Amino acid sequence: MRMWPYETEADALRDAVRLARGMTYKNAAAELPYGGGKCVVIGDPKQDKTEGVLRALGRFINRLGGLYLTGVDVGTTVQDMEVMRMESPYVVTIPEAMGGPGDSAPATAFGVFQGIRACLREVYGSPLPQGRTVAVQGAGAVGKELVRYLVETGATVTIADIDQEKTSVLAAHYAVNVVEPEEIHRLDVDVYSPCAMGAVLNDQTLPELRCKIVCGSANNQLAEERHGDLLAQRAILYAPDYIVSAGGVISGVDSLNPGGFNRQRAMEKVSHIYKTMANVMAISKEQNIPTYRAASVLAEQRIAMIRQVKSLAV
Numbered sequence: 001m002r003m004w005p006y007e008t009e010a011d012a013l014r015d016a017v018r019l020a021r022g023m024t025y026k027n028a029a030a031e032l033p034y035g036g037g038k039c040v041v042i043g044d045p046k047q048d049k050t051e052g053v054l055r056a057l058g059r060f061i062n063r064l065g066g067l068y069l070t071g072v073d074v075g076t077t078v079q080d081m082e083v084m085r086m087e088s089p090y091v092v093t094i095p096e097a098m099g100g101p102g103d104s105a106p107a108t109a110f111g112v113f114q115g116i117r118a119c120l121r122e123v124y125g126s127p128l129p130q131g132r133t134v135a136v137q138g139a140g141a142v143g144k145e146l147v148r149y150l151v152e153t154g155a156t157v158t159i160a161d162i163d164q165e166k167t168s169v170l171a172a173h174y175a176v177n178v179v180e181p182e183e184i185h186r187l188d189v190d191v192y193s194p195c196a197m198g199a200v201l202n203d204q205t206l207p208e209l210r211c212k213i214v215c216g217s218a219n220n221q222l223a224e225e226r227h228g229d230l231l232a233q234r235a236i237l238y239a240p241d242y243i244v245s246a247g248g249v250i251s252g253v254d255s256l257n258p259g260g261f262n263r264q265r266a267m268e269k270v271s272h273i274y275k276t277m278a279n280v281m282a283i284s285k286e287q288n289i290p291t292y293r294a295a296s297v298l299a300e301q302r303i304a305m306i307r308q309v310k311s312l313a314v
């Protein structure tokens with residue numbers, strides 16, 4: 001559930017449809033037994049969020065009887081979900097103490113790390129981050145966890161964030177280099193990992209990239225699809241964002257098991273992102289198409305197959 005001060009209802013609808021489509025592809029490629037959906041709320045999360053609003057939303061979601069499950073997105077928190085949960089069991093991303101998966105960022109970061117390993121194997125013949133250079137854009141919830149995985153496995157990491165406090169805290173914990181936010185995508189590194197905002201692969205940044213691989217959690221990294229074609233033309237391996245950032249939703253879905261959430265099992269499932277990314281690269285090579293299109297092929301193949309299963313008269 002996203003909460004955002006959309007200017008018009010049409011803007012909100014457009015965003016909901018775009019995001020729902022994104023969730024469909026993400027869930028299909030991650031082999032989850034769910035379709036995609038999104039709920040957007042028009043409002044300022046800093047001012048308009050009250051217990052009344054959240055519980056009213058919970059009641060509305062409950063009326064859908066499980067057709068739609070909701071979780072945290074921009075403008076909402078695990079604590080908001082806890083309030084909504086009072087009205088509906090179809091609110092998924094609740095705290096671990098309540099049987100839910102808690103914060104999704106660590107699982108998302110682990111998935112991105114698996115994506116990076118798969119890309120390293122493709123480009124350098126070995127998935128080991130040891131001795132590789134990685135530029136992480138954004139030292140937020142996902143970025144900081146990703147940095148931990150990378151540093152612990154021997155990569156040389158450079159970070160940037162518009163919030164200096166975030167980079168300072170991270171630099172105090174780990175041996176990382178810090179650069180200005182406008183420099184990070186230009187570094188001569190093995191991997192550029194966008195973990196901040198979307199549309200970072202655009203007409204202005206693309207000619208400036210000097211990395212071999214782009215793999216990060218940020219949603220909608222390609223400003224337009226044609227930027228995915230341009231990356232392929234420049235022989236830069238692009239890990240489609242919804243493939244490698246599926247860790248949060250994979251872990252969230254684990255909490256729907258009858259026995260409740262199991263972190264070890266969830267992380268084991270998230271680790272399959274390595275294989276999914278390898279499959280995307282295999283389709284890309286077989287069909288001679290850029291990786292962003294190969295990811296769509298993978299997702300659409302699964303959607304078509306499951307549609308057939310669902311149409312069986314039993």
Ligand code: NAD
Nearest residue numbers: 104105108138140141142161162181195196217218219248
């Ligand atoms: P976050 O808000 O915790 O962190 C984002 C960080 O990026 C912040 O520290 C912010 O200051 C920084 N930032 C913003 N603009 C920047 C810029 N121009 N240059 C450098 N840094 C900048 O968010 P998050 O949860 O870490 O998510 C990061 C990205 O991953 C988002 O695009 C999000 O949609 C996506 N994502 C997150 C999850 C998840 O589980 N949290 C799952 C899937 C996708």
